[in-house]
Amino acid sequence: MADQAQSLRDLARGIRRDLGLGSLVRRSRIWAVTSGKGGVGKTNFAINLGVALRGLGQRVLLFDADLGLGNVDIALGFYPRYNLGHVLRGEREMEQVVEEGPSGLRVVAGGSGLGELLELSPARVREFTGRLASLEEMADVIFLDTGAGLSNTVLSFALAADEIILVTTPEPTALADAYAVLKVACQRQPSVTFRVVFNRVKDTGDAVAAAGRLNAVSRRFLGREVDVLGHIFDDPHVPRAVCRQEPFFTLYPDCPASRCVEEMARKLTGLSAGRPKGLLGFFRDLGRWAGGGGEE
Numbered sequence: 001m002a003d004q005a006q007s008l009r010d011l012a013r014g015i016r017r018d019l020g021l022g023s024l025v026r027r028s029r030i031w032a033v034t035s036g037k038g039g040v041g042k043t044n045f046a047i048n049l050g051v052a053l054r055g056l057g058q059r060v061l062l063f064d065a066d067l068g069l070g071n072v073d074i075a076l077g078f079y080p081r082y083n084l085g086h087v088l089r090g091e092r093e094m095e096q097v098v099e100e101g102p103s104g105l106r107v108v109a110g111g112s113g114l115g116e117l118l119e120l121s122p123a124r125v126r127e128f129t130g131r132l133a134s135l136e137e138m139a140d141v142i143f144l145d146t147g148a149g150l151s152n153t154v155l156s157f158a159l160a161a162d163e164i165i166l167v168t169t170p171e172p173t174a175l176a177d178a179y180a181v182l183k184v185a186c187q188r189q190p191s192v193t194f195r196v197v198f199n200r201v202k203d204t205g206d207a208v209a210a211a212g213r214l215n216a217v218s219r220r221f222l223g224r225e226v227d228v229l230g231h232i233f234d235d236p237h238v239p240r241a242v243c244r245q246e247p248f249f250t251l252y253p254d255c256p257a258s259r260c261v262e263e264m265a266r267k268l269t270g271l272s273a274g275r276p277k278g279l280l281g282f283f284r285d286l287g288r289w290a291g292g293g294g295e296e
């Protein structure tokens, strides 16, 4: 039955492509959540923003794209049996790798598949993308929770996404590392779009001051303004929820951190961004960046 449905979807896609209707096909918007310094709150931000967006009617898929230390599953307290590697090796269908997480969040574990993804030949990418189309049909928004830092893997995932959400705390070391990511990404792709989230701020003034510092160096050395998505207060409800392996947004919807996340979710849904490149565009660009290429 599932095979039959898949064949029909493949057929419909083929027809749309043959008729040149590709531009009418719905595409997911892909946000890479990344940081310079590790441990600044990327995974918690991605999970809770995802839950908040679900509450606003968006279908959200969280993709654990941390090659070394993926931990979305641990943060959410469930253990996926399969990851992208199984799909790439033809052992499982994409639908079997998508786990239903809490609060309606869908999760895909990258696992061993991430390294393989970066090494796919263009022909294999095309083959794989056909199987990925089912993902596109189940998500309006896809968050990639990447690792921290400036490795080629992290940068490739970040640059291949539609936009980058750069998470930092207001600490000088975290700000310096965030600036390093901004700089390298802008050098590699001048048209890259960033939105910055200041996590664990004491108060609004703390967030404004941190944004001012990052903006000053960005304006001076990169000639561009930093676009601030928002801030999240340092809030004891966050580690409490982490210990219970549940999103703080679900456990404590009225806590200060949840209110900040809700505000950002509303801001993101209200954005009039351009047409997303979708998964096909994402995987095309991922191969290009991972292979050391640039914009064509």
Ligand SMILES: Nc1ncnc2c1ncn2[C@@H]1O[C@H](COP(=O)(O)OP(=O)(O)OP(=O)(O)O)[C@@H](O)[C@H]1O
Pocket (backbone or CB within 6 Å): 035, 037, 038, 039, 040, 041, 042, 043, 044, 045, 066, 069, 146, 147, 148, 199, 200, 232, 233, 234, 235, 236, 238, 239, 242, 257
């Ligand atoms: N707003 C916050 N208030 C209080 N504590 C926070 C907040 N955000 C994150 N934390 C704490 O920081 C820890 C690390 O967060 P998280 O795992 O989301 O970071 P990360 O950037 O994904 O780390 P890594 O680089 O290892 O992937 C959490 O376990 C949590 O206890």
Ligand SMILES: [Mg+2]
Pocket (backbone or CB within 6 Å): 042, 043, 044, 066, 071, 145
């Ligand atoms: Mg993380």
